[in-house]
Amino acid sequence: MSKCCLSWVVFLCLGLLNSLNVQAAGLEGITIRFCGDGSGWPPYTYIDPKEPGVVKGYDVDVIKEILESHGIIAEFSMPSWKQCLERAKDGHAFQVALSSSYNDKRAHDFIFTRKYYSSVQSYFYSTERFKVRPDIKKASDLFLFGQVCGRYSYNYEGTGVLKNDQINMAAKSYTALVSRTLNDDCAFFIGRPSILLGFRLMEAKLINANEISYAPIPNAKHDDFYMLISRNSPYADELKRILDEGIERLEKSGRLKEILDSYYIKMQS
Template identity: 35%
Template sequence: MKLLIYPWLILVLFSTNALAKPSELSDTHLSICGDSIDWEPYTYVQDEEVKGFDLDVLNEILPKHRITFDFTMSSWSRCLKGGRAGDFQVAVSATYSDERAKHFLYTTWYYATTPSYLYRKSEFKNGLKITQGSDLNAYKVCGIHGYNYSDFGLTKVHQNAHSMHELVKELNEGKCDVILAWKEIVAGIKSIWGIDYIGENLAIEVIPKMPKHKFHMMISKKYKYKEQLKDLLDQGLKKYQTESF
């Protein structure tokens, strides 16, 4: 009796065996990184413990697939550098950029934040006449070093500060007309640490006509099972997709 083997069947079998299934990620360990500065309530360190929404999400998704992980909080630039080198398999809370996409696979988004700006009321007593993001180009705009502000669509963002505290200090000292932020992060810093940046001299405004910024996890392209991990994370992250975050 002859055994008939069709070419298309060989191709299917080879492709199936060549790719690891999501279940094959079981009993693996991941090194995950996040930004250690000013990303409350999504990632932060309190009493020497990593806390926040990102950790809650990871603890919800990964253990059920028997995947363990360690979570390193570092500077965002170090997190990205480690991901590009393959030292970290996953970086959390990232916005999209073409440059990052050269080195990482993006998961689906799982929360969204509101793009905003802060200014000194003593300098602009009647506020700023901002009808869309591009109007901010008329001012000296500052942000945090290493952060992705491409969605703001500005020609220049001065990024010398390394934390929200330094950024606010630059604003108060008149080194910037405006600083960029996200409404949820400013509220998170107040809620968790009791630090209220919106006081007698500073005001915050939402940027008109700008969609909320969607955040993703990024998977290092150096990771052997990057495609399978993306599929697994995408399935788990979809439940969190809500514009109310």
């Protein structure tokens, strides 16, 4: 290789390295605003009633561990889930929506990070209406008993066995879902035991074992959960790289499980 060609190779390599360093350094000191579901998504995101306005949870701990080493400031807010998605898509008020499952519309509107936890859906029912567990052999059997209910703006298609348009998604809180099921408006509601039990972290007991019971939806897949990065953020690509690498590192080290387990322990106390 001639000296001229060698010089060009060195120049290009140095230029690429410098570009990467500038890009990474470009996020140092930047504030990234994250949003979650304001009605609570414990143990992943929730507001501690003892510290009003302070967002806590697994998501918060994971993000802080990843971003602090890069000098990036994270701020957390809890509007309604619908507002979170709309305003994060816009990219001005928020740049990232937390704890989202996959659907095609979200994939069009956002850049997905790596998954950082998984969860499974169950069906919940009134023990007054069903003295014994109903005979549900497949997901479609749920609809034989009446209306199946869910949360407004939520996504139930990650189960692989339910479609959003099959479910009455009028309820804007889990409290409303429980109430409608106890009042016989809903034969079942769809939810995640980890979330319903997680409300203990907010000093709320949403389900009483004497009134509400639950069972896994047959053949339902585990839903993977992601952070959704606004495509309108000027930092979108670099932020995805930082978050993905951080999630992978914490997963391989066992730290993700360690953080989540610490919340499960709190939920038992």
